[in-house]
Amino acid sequence: MNVDEEFSAIAKSLKASEIRELLKLTQQPDIISFAGGLPNPESFPVGKIKEILDDLLEREGPRVLQYGSTEGVNRFRDVLVKFMAERYGVHIGRDNILITAGSQQALYLLAKIFIDPGDFVVVEAPTYIGILTAFQSYRPRYVTVEMDDEGMNTHLLEETLRDMVKDGRKPKLIYTIPTFQNPAGVTMNLERRKHVLELAEEYDVLVLEDDPYGELRYSGEKLPLLKSLDKNGYVIYMGTFSKILSPGFRLAHMVADEEIIHKAVLAKQGIDLCTNTVGQFVASEYISRGYLDEHIPNIIRLYKRKRDLMLDMLDDHFPDGVKWTRPDGGMFLWVTLPPGVDAEKMFIRAVENKVAYVIGSAFFPDRDHKNTMRLNFTYPTDEQIKVGVERLAKVIKEEIS
Ligand SMILES: Cc1ncc(COP(=O)(O)O)c(C=O)c1O
Structure with a gap:
C-alpha cells in the first residue's frame, strides 16, 4: 500500500525540520554539543x-x-x-x-x-x-x-x-x-x-x-x-x-x-x-x-558556575566583531556573528571540528538572521565548555578571515 497517499492534508504538511536533521550530526560521542536544550542530569533530585x-x-x-x-x-x-x-x-x-x-x-x-x-x-x-x-x-x-x-x-x-x-x-x-x-x-x-x-x-x-x-x-x-x-x-x-x-x-x-x-x-x-x-x-x-525550595538553589549554583565559565571563555576566545548576550538566568546565550557570516554554512565545519550549536535562523519564522547561533551552557561539563568554546572560536576566526 502506498501509505503516503492516505495521509491527511495536515499530516502531509508535517515535515521533519532541517534543524533536527542537522542536530543528528551532533550526536557522535566525540562532539561537544552546545546545541541541546537539556537540563543537566546532575540537577535531578533522584x-x-x-x-x-x-x-x-x-x-x-x-x-x-x-x-x-x-x-x-x-x-x-x-x-x-x-x-x-x-x-x-x-x-x-x-x-x-x-x-x-x-x-x-x-x-x-x-x-x-x-x-x-x-x-x-x-x-x-x-x-x-x-x-x-x-x-x-x-x-x-x-x-x-x-x-x-x-x-x-x-x-x-x-x-x-x-x-x-x-x-x-x-x-x-x-x-x-x-x-x-x-x-x-x-x-x-x-x-x-x-x-x-x-x-x-x-x-x-x-x-x-x-x-x-x-x-x-x-x-x-x-x-x-x-x-x-x-x-x-x-x-x-x-x-x-x-x-x-x-x-x-x-x-x-x-x-x-x-x-x-x-x-x-x-x-x-x-x-x-x-x-x-x-x-x-x-x-x-x-x-x-x-x-523544591531547598533544591532550586542547588540548580542555580550549578548553572551559574556554567554560565560564568562560558561567558569567561567567550570573553577570552571569541574574536572582535562577535557579540553575545549575558543572560541573568535560564539555559542559553545568543551569539551574533559579523554580518555576512553564515552560521548555517559554518555548521558543517564546526561539526568537523567536533563542536555544535543551533543555527540561529531556525528560531525565526522566516529563517533570516543567518549570522546568529544559540549556545546552551547547562548540559555540557565544565571541561566541555572550555574545550568546546576554544574549538568554536577557531572555526569562527577561520570563517571570518
Ligand atoms: C520557551 C519554552 N517553552 C516551552 C518548552 C517546553 O517545555 P516542557 O514541555 O518540557 O514543559 C520549552 C522547552 O525547552 C521552552 O524552552
Whole structure:
C-alpha cells in the first residue's frame, strides 16, 4: 500500500525540520554539543523522588496509579494555587489551573482552541522553535517583533499592533518568553512588562506568557510575572516542572481565566484524557515537603558556575566583531556573528571540528538572521565548555578571515 497517499492534508504538511536533521550530526560521542536544550542530569533530585515514590506507594497504593481528571489531580492543583500566590503574587483558584503534559502540550492546546488558518500570531524574533511546531497544523501567520538586551521592544510591538489593526489584520495572540528567553537569553524589563499589558488591553489581544526558566536566576533582580500584573484576564501563563524537577515527568501548568481552561480541558480530553498522575502526586509532595525550595538553589549554583565559565571563555576566545548576550538566568546565550557570516554554512565545519550549536535562523519564522547561533551552557561539563568554546572560536576566526 502506498501509505503516503492516505495521509491527511495536515499530516502531509508535517515535515521533519532541517534543524533536527542537522542536530543528528551532533550526536557522535566525540562532539561537544552546545546545541541541546537539556537540563543537566546532575540537577535531578533522584534520591528525593525515590523517597516520595516509596512513601506514596506505601501510604496510598493504587490510588496514585489510577487515571486522574483531565484538569489535573486536585491535590496538585491546590498546591499550585498556593505556589502561584506565594512565589509570584498570582491569586487564583483551582479552576484557573490545567495540568498539561509539559508546556509544549499547553502550546498545542492553545493553538487548537484559538487558531484558525491564517490567524495572526505575534512572536518575538527570535522565538522558541517549539511554538512553531505546536502551532503548525493550525497554520497561523506570524508577525515578528525584534528584541534587544531588555527583551521584546514594546515600542515596536505597539507600532506593529497599530499597523495590523489599520490594515485589518486582527492580532489573535502575542506569544512571549519574558524571562531568560529561549533562545536569546534576555529578560524583558519592568517598564516593558507593564507596556505589554497596556497594549493587550488597548488592542484587546491575549498574551501567552511562557515561563520555563523564571526560577533559574543567577544574577539581577526578580521581576514580576506578566500574569501578576494582569488585572483583566489578558494573560495565559505557562509554567513547567521540566527545568526545576524533571522533564521526564512531563508536568506543566497553564493558568488562565476559567472559560479558557474549560475549553482547553475539552481539547485535552481528546488527546490524552489526563496528564500522568503519578508525577502529579510526586510533584505535590515534592513541593509541600519543602524540597523544591531547598533544591532550586542547588540548580542555580550549578548553572551559574556554567554560565560564568562560558561567558569567561567567550570573553577570552571569541574574536572582535562577535557579540553575545549575558543572560541573568535560564539555559542559553545568543551569539551574533559579523554580518555576512553564515552560521548555517559554518555548521558543517564546526561539526568537523567536533563542536555544535543551533543555527540561529531556525528560531525565526522566516529563517533570516543567518549570522546568529544559540549556545546552551547547562548540559555540557565544565571541561566541555572550555574545550568546546576554544574549538568554536577557531572555526569562527577561520570563517571570518
Ligand atoms: C520557551 C519554552 N517553552 C516551552 C518548552 C517546553 O517545555 P516542557 O514541555 O518540557 O514543559 C520549552 C522547552 O525547552 C521552552 O524552552
